[in-house]
Amino acid sequence: MGIILLVVFLLSFSIGRYGVPVSEVIRIFISRVFPMKQTWTAEMATVVLNIRLPRIVMACLVGCALSAAGASYQGVFQNPMASPDILGASSGAAFGAALAILLGGSMRIITLAAFASSLVTVMAVYLIAQRAPGLRVVNLILAGIMVGSLFTAGTSYIKLVADPTNQLPAITYWMMGSLSGSKLKQVVFVIVPIALGLIPLILIRWQVNILTLGDEEARTLGVNTSRLRLVVILCATLITAASVSVSGMIGWVGLVIPHLCRKLVGNNYRYLLPASMIAGAIFLLIVDNVSRNLLAVEIPIGILTAFIGAPFFIYLIAKREKTL
Amino acid sequence: MSIEIRDLCFGYCTREVLRKVSFSALEGQILAVLGPNGVGKTTLFRCILGLQSRYSGSIEVDGVDAHTLTARELAHRVAYIPQTHGMAFSYSVLDMVLMGTTHNVAMMSVPKARELDAANTALVRMGIANLSEKNFSHLSGGEQQLVLIARALAQNTKTLLMDEPTASLDYGNQSLVLQQVRALADDGYTILLSTHNPQHAIWYADSVLALFNGTVAAFGQSREVVNTALIRTLYGVDATLIETTHGPLISPVIEGDNNR
Numbered sequence: 001m002g003i004i005l006l007v008v009f010l011l012s013f014s015i016g017r018y019g020v021p022v023s024e025v026i027r028i029f030i031s032r033v034f035p036m037k038q039t040w041t042a043e044m045a046t047v048v049l050n051i052r053l054p055r056i057v058m059a060c061l062v063g064c065a066l067s068a069a070g071a072s073y074q075g076v077f078q079n080p081m082a083s084p085d086i087l088g089a090s091s092g093a094a095f096g097a098a099l100a101i102l103l104g105g106s107m108r109i110i111t112l113a114a115f116a117s118s119l120v121t122v123m124a125v126y127l128i129a130q131r132a133p134g135l136r137v138v139n140l141i142l143a144g145i146m147v148g149s150l151f152t153a154g155t156s157y158i159k160l161v162a163d164p165t166n167q168l169p170a171i172t173y174w175m176m177g178s179l180s181g182s183k184l185k186q187v188v189f190v191i192v193p194i195a196l197g198l199i200p201l202i203l204i205r206w207q208v209n210i211l212t213l214g215d216e217e218a219r220t221l222g223v224n225t226s227r228l229r230l231v232v233i234l235c236a237t238l239i240t241a242a243s244v245s246v247s248g249m250i251g252w253v254g255l256v257i258p259h260l261c262r263k264l265v266g267n268n269y270r271y272l273l274p275a276s277m278i279a280g281a282i283f284l285l286i287v288d289n290v291s292r293n294l295l296a297v298e299i300p301i302g303i304l305t306a307f308i309g310a311p312f313f314i315y316l317i318a319k320r321e322k323t324l
Numbered sequence: 325m326s327i328e329i330r331d332l333c334f335g336y337c338t339r340e341v342l343r344k345v346s347f348s349a350l351e352g353q354i355l356a357v358l359g360p361n362g363v364g365k366t367t368l369f370r371c372i373l374g375l376q377s378r379y380s381g382s383i384e385v386d387g388v389d390a391h392t393l394t395a396r397e398l399a400h401r402v403a404y405i406p407q408t409h410g411m412a413f414s415y416s417v418l419d420m421v422l423m424g425t426t427h428n429v430a431m432m433s434v435p436k437a438r439e440l441d442a443a444n445t446a447l448v449r450m451g452i453a454n455l456s457e458k459n460f461s462h463l464s465g466g467e468q469q470l471v472l473i474a475r476a477l478a479q480n481t482k483t484l485l486m487d488e489p490t491a492s493l494d495y496g497n498q499s500l501v502l503q504q505v506r507a508l509a510d511d512g513y514t515i516l517l518s519t520h521n522p523q524h525a526i527w528y529a530d531s532v533l534a535l536f537n538g539t540v541a542a543f544g545q546s547r548e549v550v551n552t553a554l555i556r557t558l559y560g561v562d563a564t565l566i567e568t569t570h571g572p573l574i575s576p577v578i579e580g581d582n583n584r
Contacts, residue, residue, distance in 0.1 A: 074413075075413075078411075078412040078413075079412060080412060080413065200432075203431075203432035203433075204431060204432055205434070206426070206429060206433070206434040206435065207426070207431060209415070209419070209423060210423055210426055212411065212412055212413050213411065213423070214411075216370075216373075216375050216406075217404070217406055219373070219374065219375060219395045220373050220374075220375070220395075220398075220399065220402075220403070220404035221399055221423060221424065221426050221427065221479070222395050222396040222397075222398070222399025222400070222426055222427030223395060223396075223426060224394070224395050224396070225395075262413070266415070266416065266419075267413040267414060267415055268415060268416070268419050270434050
């Protein structure tokens with residue numbers, strides 16, 4: 001899988017309006033470390049290093065983060081349907097970020113607002129689903145839809161009052177989800193919260209298995225369930241919010257990719273989480289390549305992932321086991 | 325003495341579920357908990373497992389007050405074997421058994437060779453090493469129960485709590501599971517199990533705790549405690565006890581027997 005990621009990673013540099021051969025891409029990278037004879041043009045180096053590098057790294061980061069968040073949410077909620085978008089985490093983050101844009105906040109403020117509002121959404125959804133009678137799997141989805149639409153309505157209101165020349169287009173385009181504006185500065189900025197969330201998740205991934213057995217059984221196996229659940233939710237929400245704040249709403253990655261990985265490596269989080277992260281990066285990188293190359297005008301990536309994700313969700317509902 | 329319970333009382337809001345329950349479970353013995361549905365067997369187990377903490381009285385595990393133990397510390401001492409049930413995600417048998425070792429694994433780590441050894445030993449002990457790579461949810465009920473017992477063995481505790489281990493098993497699997505449980509007790513494990521079958525208590529258990537209306541109706545050696553009067557009290561049915569060379573057999577009195 002790692003090899004596939006590397007190949008896709010390198011190929012992505014050469015695909016685009018301005019074609020650069022893969023051999024030149026590799027040479028440009030090596031030349032940054034070891035001095036070597038220049039066989040490429042100055043334009044090639046600029047395109048590869050300043051335009052494509054930030055965007056490609058960003059696609060990998062966001063894909064990895066959303067997919068890991070989805071896999072983690074599925075574990076803590078013991079629910080194969082959970083994902084950042086279904087739980088409303090994405091719409092929550094979008095609301096917070098839109099509000100921050102409206103108030104003219106800096107990049108840092110936007111991320112913080114996205115995180116706070118996303119966390120409120122996930123907690124609200126979780127509490128509602130817990131309290132309501134009936135099937136927990138269905139409750140969680142319903143609560144996610146309700147709370148999510150509440151925040152979407154809030155976002156719409158913000159758009160209504162936003163300044164139509166500058167803020168409104170920014171918010172609207174950003175909501176569609178796109179990686180087109182990626183700058184190296186943003187990559188450096190977002191890598192911190194994503195690492196802060198991902199590293200603990202990777203470290204405690206074995207314990208997430210125990211949570212999926214249910215609270216009581218997990219406690220008899222010696223796991224402090226409430227603390228563990230809180231840690232996982234905080235981390236997963238942090239990485240969701242961080243990626244939403246730089247890339248906008250890119251839906252479905254967190255649902256589709258962990259499921260494909262469950263088919264590939266099984267449900268054990270020891271292997272599932274790393275697999276989901278790598279597969280998420282590969283997936284978003286490929287989709288982003290399509291989004292910037294398919295048509296002369298770039299298609300926002302969120303639209304493409306929805307075209308792939310929505311049919312997959314229908315497939316999941318049709319195929320899910322009777323016990324759920 | 326691995327489990328010692330004194331004057332345990334527990335109530336949900338207005339209704340008292342357990343009143344002044346006292347008993348002890350000895351090493352190398354099976355203690356069967358008998359009683360009609362809703363009598364508080366599950367609540368009793370939940371108290372011992374630390375899932376219910378608002379009880380009065382004392383629960384001592386290996387001489388330590390259970391109230392003072394964290395979930396992890398309690399998992400060092402008592403293993404719980406639930407009834408088989410559906411799960412959101414299913415794991416391989418080996419992974420299921422490995423989960424029993426979690427209390428020995430640091431929070432930020434994964435099971436290593438030592439834990440893998442414990443899991444494999446437990447699988448061999450239960451005679452299901454051949455299932456190790458199978459998917460847990462594809463197994464039969466009896467096999468799943470054996471896997472859950474293996475998980476408890478991998479947990480490496482001296483005390484096992486089993487919630488109706490034979491519920492939802494067919495006749496053959498009931499005997500298979502109970503014989504394995506008996507063998508574990510003979511190896512020195514302390515076993516508490518709840519059951520709806522007094523016959524199982526007579527055949528396999530050393531002692532019996534009979535609960536009725538939240539209090540102890542009887543507690544003692546299983547062959548002395550289980551009699552027709554107790555069956556009448558607990559379940560409201562008449563039964564006869566037939567002495568055989570394999571111990572007493574309990575049979576409910578079937579009305580209109582002569583007409584068949």
